[in-house]
Amino acid sequence: MSLRQLVxxxxxxxxxxxxxxxxxxxxxxxxxxxxxIRLTNGxxxxxxxxxxxxxxxxxxxxxxxxxxxxxxVEYGFFPWNRAMKLVERGAWDGTFIWxxxxxxxxxxxxxxxxxxxxxVVFFAADRPISGRKPEDLKGLVMGALDSSAFxxxxxxxxxxxxxxxxRVRNNKQLFQMLSNGRVDFVPELETSGYxxxxxxxxxxxxxxxxxxxxxxxPWTYHLLVSRIPDDGPLYIDAFNRGLSILKDxxxxxxxMGPVTHPKVIE
Numbered sequence: 001m002s003l004r005q006l007v008x009x010x011x012x013x014x015x016x017x018x019x020x021x022x023x024x025x026x027x028x029x030x031x032x033x034x035x036x037i038r039l040t041n042g043x044x045x046x047x048x049x050x051x052x053x054x055x056x057x058x059x060x061x062x063x064x065x066x067x068x069x070x071x072x073v074e075y076g077f078f079p080w081n082r083a084m085k086l087v088e089r090g091a092w093d094g095t096f097i098w099x100x101x102x103x104x105x106x107x108x109x110x111x112x113x114x115x116x117x118x119x120v121v122f123f124a125a126d127r128p129i130s131g132r133k134p135e136d137l138k139g140l141v142m143g144a145l146d147s148s149a150f151x152x153x154x155x156x157x158x159x160x161x162x163x164x165x166x167r168v169r170n171n172k173q174l175f176q177m178l179s180n181g182r183v184d185f186v187p188e189l190e191t192s193g194y195x196x197x198x199x200x201x202x203x204x205x206x207x208x209x210x211x212x213x214x215x216x217x218p219w220t221y222h223l224l225v226s227r228i229p230d231d232g233p234l235y236i237d238a239f240n241r242g243l244s245i246l247k248d249x250x251x252x253x254x255x256m257g258p259v260t261h262p263k264v265i266e
Contacts, residue, residue, distance in 0.1 A: 034071060034231045034238075039223075040083035040095040041075045043170060046195045046259040047097060050077045057255050058097050061114070062223070064251065065242030071235075079169060080147040090228030093235060097221040099149045104224060109232050111223035112240045115260050119150055119219055120211040122186040122193050124178055129185055132214045138162040143174050143183035151187040153217050171196035179205045189219070191259060 041059060043049050048056035054063065055075055063073050076083075076092060086092045088107055097114060098104060121137070123129045131137050134154045141164045144151050157163040166183050168174050175196045177183045186193070190211065197209045223239055225232045246252040
C-alpha cells in the first residue's frame with residue numbers, strides 16, 4: 001500500500017472516530033411535533049366568548065383545525081390589549097382572530113386568511129351622517145375598541161385632529177355610547193356590530209342604529225403566532241393545513257357561516 005493510500009485510510013478512520021465520539025457526547029434527538037398550543041382569547045361575540053358553546057365558532061374553528069394535526073388547544077381569556085402582549089413576549093403561543101397591520105406582520109407569524117368581512121360605519125338615525133370617503137366625516141367623534149384596527153382608514157384625520165376618537169374596552173360600551181350620543185359613528189364589522197346592537201341595546205334603541213353602504217372597508221382575519229417559541233412555524237403550518245382540510249370538506253362553512261353572513265336588524 002502506498003503512502004498516499006495509507007494517509008487516506010487513516011484519515012477516514014480518524015474522521016469516523018470523531019463522528020462517533022461526537023454522536024456519543026451529543027446524541028441525536030428528533031424534533032418532536034408539538035401536541036399542544038396555548039391561545040389567548042377574548043370577548044367578541046358572536047365569534048368568540050368564554051360564555052358561548054365551544055367558546056364561540058372562531059374558537060371551535062381553531063380547535064378543529066389544530067386537531068387535524070393532533071394538536072390540542074388551551075385557551076386563556078384576557079382583555080384584548082393583554083391578549084396580544086402575552087403572545088408578543090412569548091408567554092402564550094398565539095392569539096386570534098385579528099386583522100393585519102404592518103406592525104402585527106412585523107411582530108408575529110401570520111396564518112392564511114380565515115375569512116373576509118366588510119367593516120361598515122354605524123350611526124344613529126336621530127343623528128344621521130353621510131359620506132363616501134373618510135374626509136366626509138371630518139369634525140365628528142369616532143368610537144373605537146382598544147387594540148382594534150377598525151377605523152384605520154380614518155388614521156390621517158385622527159392624527160391631524162380632524163376626527164376625535166373615544167376608545168373603550170368592549171362592544172357593549174361602544175354601541176351604548178353610539179346610542180346615547182356620546183360618539184357620532186362607530187367603524188365595526190357589519191356582523192359583530194349588529195350582534196352587539198341586538199345584545200346590548202333595548203328594542204327601541206336597536207331600531208335607531210344604521211350603517212353607511214357608501215363607506216366600507218374589507219378585512220381578512222388571521223391567527224397570529226409568537227415569533228419567540230421554536231414551534232411557531234410548526235403551529236402556523238399545522239393550522240394552515242387543518243384550515244384547508246376544513247374548507248375543502250365543507251366543515252368550515254358549517255362552523256363559521258352563521259356568523260360571517262350579516263343579519264341586519266329590520
